[in-house]
Amino acid sequence: MTSDLSELDAFAAVARHRSFRKAAVERGVSASALSHALRSLEDRLGVRLLNRTTRSVTPTEAGRQLLARLDPALAEIADALAALNSFQDVPAGTLRLNVPRLAARFLLAPILADFTAAYPRVQLEIVTDDLLVDVVGQGFDAGVRFGESLARDMIAVPIGRPQRFVVVAAPGHIAARGIPAEPRDLMAHACICRRFPSGSRYAWEFERDGQALTVTVDGPLVLDDDEVMLRAALDGAGLAYLSEGHARDAIAAGRLVTVLDDWCQSTARLFLYYPSRRQMPPALRALIDMLQGR
Structure with a gap:
């Protein structure tokens, strides 16, 4: 009994995502075509692999066992194909990245035109997602x-400059509410809260003279997008905790002012990471070189 490898790969994608729609987007096909392929696979095997309802798709017990065996095998095949790229004179193929929105805007967007011009045989697919996947x-x-978010079995390469985070507000807001003298004073101020995709709220982090401090702030807004936070701060909605690079233009123009500068000394670094057991594709090496060159 044989099955087409593309059908098995399609099953693995649907089972991982638990969604025909998401798997279809990943594979660049329609959800109906994917559903048809999976039904054909189940008919040929004589085993139901997926439980389908109008709201969810979940693997059956047979599907879970098959996926557990398939995933390592498909990864080995992907590694074998990636290894062949090293024999090519120029990078080629598809390169898929998962990145947070901030990195997509400020690190990747400025180099996209140059990268596609330099490597026309590479199709770069970028999925922006603030959830750690x-x-x-x-x-x-x-x-x-x-860097602090990375699993230990990943190879991590630093990209971009270290990011300092600052507390900012519109001058009018500061004139009306006053200036916090120390981080704990923020608890009495209107702050623009940050919510992670997991649903938890971010506790603002500070450091001075080796002393680290976190403050759980509160306020009228709970947001998950830096651009919206910036606009809300500019409009006087409250204090915001943003990367200095993101707020730099508004600070330079006097539309935002910083507070607690002596407590905003720590920096964070973005890393591009990939599995340590996989050989780096030439297209990924080319992208890293371009990012580090900037």
Whole structure:
């Protein structure tokens, strides 16, 4: 009994995502075509692999066992194909990245035109997602995250400058509410809160003279997008905790002012990371070289 490898790969994608729609987007096909392929596979095997309802798709017990065996095998095949790229004179193929929105805007967007011009045989696919995902399980070649978020079995390469985070507010807001003298004073101020994709709220981090401090702030807004936070701060909605690079233009123009500068000394670094057991594709090496060159 034989099955087409593309059908098995399609099953693995649907089972991982638990969604025909998401798997279809990943594979560049329609959800209906993917559903048809999976039904054909189940008919040929004589085993139901997926439980389908109008709201969810989950692997059956047979599907879970098959996926557990398939994932390592498909990864080995992907590694074997990636190894062949090293024999090519120029990088080629598809390179899939999972990156947070901030990195997509400020690190990747400025180099996209240059990269595609320099490597026309590479198709670069970027998925912006602030949720920390399993890049291997989700079919990505690499991801970008801050260093403290990375799993230990990943090879991490620093990209971009270290990012300092600052507390900013509109001058009018400061004139009306006053200046916090120390981080704990923020608890009495209107702050623009940050919510992670997991649903938890970010506690603002500070450091001075080796003393680290976190403050759980509160306020009228809970947001998950830096651009919206910046706009809200500019409009006087409250204090915001943003990367200095993101707020630099508004600070230089006097539209925002910084507070607690002596407590905003720590920096964070973005890393591009990929599985340590995989050989780096030439296209990924080319992208890293371009990012580090900037």
